[in-house]
Amino acid sequence: MPFKRYQVAPVWRAEKPARGRFREFLQCDVDIVGEASVRADAECMMVGLEVLAALGVPGFVMRVNNRKILDGLLERVGVPDRSRHADVLRAVDKLPKIGRAGVVAELEAVAGLDAEQVARLFEVLELEVTRVEHLPALAALFEGVPSGMRGVAELTELLEIVAAAGYRDAVEIDLSIARGLDYYTGTIYETFVSGREEFGSVMSGGRYDELLGMFLKQSIPAVGISLGVDRLLSILSEMGLVTSRPSVADVYLALLDDGGFGAMAAIGRRLRRAGLKVEVAMDAKRLGKQLKAAQRRGHRWVLLAGPEERAGGRVAVKDLETGDQVELPEVDAAAWLLERVRG
């Protein structure tokens, strides 16, 4: 301990399908089990932020909240009936979507809050709290509300770590985030691609210290983050940032004689073992047709070897960009191609 794990696998959810909302999707999970400090929360967040940066996502913001701040909010507002907590937080969560008036209506109608309670709630919600520097003002509103104070302390420590590690600009506080109320106990986060917020969060998670205890004899602290691969891919496709190549192969081995497929596969094997990606043609169609097909699939290099060339240990390599063709001994082909493909 701490036990750190990751998994990339399909998951399913009974949801109404929509743009970027799938019933089956590929999820990439990272979790840290057995570490109670927010240092683990920070590590999960930083893993996620590194992944988005590595994928070339041009702009994104991770919004962070803490379940204890939400608990403090309910305590401060005075909602003693625990069965109404979820109603209040669900209404709060809709603030970015339906605005203040919508939330107020829902708080009164569904959660049964009175005007004074609503006012006490918005005192907190309308405070500008997006950066760690704003947290002392929030702490002041939580004077005498221990859970709120603990939440502010955790969020402060978390954001200081993330800033020290170089991720300050990618993270901001959002007190309206209230997801996973059934299991999150501390830090909660969501991540939005800038300009594509309507797709929903592409990467979410939080601390779930009580969840493992439901399945084990002891309670074990845990925190995790999940990236929705398909949703992110939808967004990047819509932004024109996904270049889809018809083939990943570096070299196309044309087939000049149907009976030569085994011998060409042997050449392919040697090129692959040298580190090249190779596609071996399966049909000895007319060479012109094969070259056109190779061009259409985005191959630049085509290797040619008929029965006589193979018997002599020689191959030709054609550069479809320039039209140039060189002949060389088969044993030199891998090095020659690697230099051009990788170099």
Added chain:
Amino acid sequence: MPFKRYQVAPVWRAEKPARGRFREFLQCDVDIVGEASVRADAECMMVGLEVLAALGVPGFVMRVNNRKILDGLLERVGVPDRSRHADVLRAVDKLPKIGRAGVVAELEAVAGLDAEQVARLFEVLELEVTRVEHLPALAALFEGVPSGMRGVAELTELLEIVAAAGYRDAVEIDLSIARGLDYYTGTIYETFVSGREEFGSVMSGGRYDELLGMFLKQSIPAVGISLGVDRLLSILSEMGLVTSRPSVADVYLALLDDGGFGAMAAIGRRLRRAGLKVEVAMDAKRLGKQLKAAQRRGHRWVLLAGPEERAGGRVAVKDLETGDQVELPEVDAAAWLLERVRG
């Protein structure tokens, strides 16, 4: 077309669990769709054989048969009642497990074959047919049995390709293989790890030219191969060939001050971006304890930097194998470590 795809994903099966037989397991599939020639069958087989070689499996044999040979066998034996074909082939499939006497008993009792039919069946089954050179003898027995002749021709062409491509020794013919009778139409193969045959096949597949037509408007030829990752892992573990490392990290960043986690994460980020695998300690336990934990987890290199060193842009790197410790500027740490870690 041909369309080539692969997928690695968990699959499920309602099976009685046993050693190497799981109800949920990870399967690695490769398929080629739209190519009717056995060149595609050969490519699937060669992909699988390359994978086993790359995984370091010390010995393995892919056993190959052809559905048309099985059909020819039934035709030659004279089993006009198609509803009995599956019974006959299921009995044949058990030959390696229950031997000739067991198969004969089952052929008579379950499939209703008479003594002459059984004899005609074993004329074929007891022919030594393991290599391509043996196939002419089999063809002779199929004189006047068109499906059998076609099966022999396909198998001959397939094995010639595989031999020409350099995989001759990894493949042998096994006429008793009769898996997937509901969908395989041509080539069928199974793969066994030498000395661990009792685990069953680790990699199987074949040609299923009629299956896609059940779901599409047109019939499309297709062939595939599936590697059972968990079963193979069970076998390799039992053979002591899986070395499990407690950690994959190249460098362990000790934590000398709880408040320094963010700064250490920043150092970790720079090392990772340089290509190192890094673990950052989460708790500022006593250094001796951290070094022991690092040793237990198999880390050789430990990076140390307290508040003063970090302020001065310096770090220390300790080699747990020799006990040596060097100090160097933080900006040089990545290159210094990469040289030692990657060799």
